[in-house]
Amino acid sequence: MKFSLENKSAVVTGGGSGIGKAICLALAEQGAIVHILELNKEIAEDTVTQIESMGSSAFVYCCNVAVQSEVIAAFEEIKTKGSIDILINNAGIAHIGNLENCKEEDLDRLYDVNIKGVYNCMYASIESLKKSSGVIVNMASIASSVGINDRFAYSMTKGAVLTMTYSVAKDYLADGIRCNCISPGRVHTPFVDGFINKNYPGREKEIFEKLSKTQPIGRMGKPEEVANLAVYLCSEEASFITGTNFPIDGGFVTLNGS
Structure with a gap:
């Protein structure tokens, strides 16, 4: 079966709703064991129920990705269940406003989740991913690459996700780790x-x-469309792809000016 993730163990942050939930379901459909890191454990339980109805396995860990000690504890628990083969950094928050409408607390809040949260999860999983020659997929945004009105703080954080992706892809080539990011438009x-x-x-x-x-x-876009791209990037069929940003945006980045 193409795009099979049979016997792979995947960690997905923010898997309780939206794009994260769709990614969890798509990974499980391809045979992966799914570990969901979610601030609100209750909303992720529905994702687990749906995955179990497919005959696959899923687990939820209550975790604030912005707090490194919580992230490390969650990954230590995950490691007791086996290897970590895939990390999907999906959890993120938004802010609407330009520079003048962005208060210091707004900037700090977005930094903590969208940048530090991605760093925390990669940091906590990198040793395991080195052992499995694993895959990292980070959720960036079209705002990583082009200017969007009233998205000052959000664009800042997603630009950092893009460049963190490039850095990790470069640094861990010798370990067989592939690191890419997805940049959705409006979903x-x-x-x-x-x-x-x-x-x-x-x-x-x-x-x-x-x-x-x-x-x-x-x-x-539809969450399922982003999820299908994530599945591809995690599969062996994408084994020649690393250090790449994948827009999935209905042509927004390249066609809006034409």
Whole structure:
């Protein structure tokens, strides 16, 4: 079977909803054992239930990725169950605003989750990944590469994810570790629906259509589409790929100016 992850052990951060949940389900469908790091353990239980209904195995660890001691403790527990072959750094938070609308606490909050959280998980897993010649997939963003209005702090953090990816890919070539990142455009998740409902009451349909059309392809992405790309990058079929950023954005980066 192509893209098989049979007997592989994968760690996914933020696997309780949205893109993270879709990635967990897609990995499990290909045979991987899935370990979910989630701040809210309860929301990840549904992901586990769905994975178990497929006949696969999944486990949840209550963990704040911004706190290194919690991350290390979670990975130590995961290691008691076997190897770590795959790390998906998906957990992240957003902030809307330009430089003047970004307070120090906003910057610190985004740094802690989106940058330090990625660092913490790679740091805690790197020795295990060296043993298994494993795979790292980091979730960056189109904001890593192009300017987007009112995304000052978010763009800063996702730019760091992109360059951390390049650095790790370079440093661990000799260990057989492949490290890539995915840069989604706007993806239709519960976060998007919540944002529209909160900020545009009564205009939900209008705003949804407007946001959808910012992608040249004319719609938002689906979490499953990002998950399928993640599965490919984790599989042996992608064994010649490392140190690469994969936009999945309906043409946003390359076609918006054409």
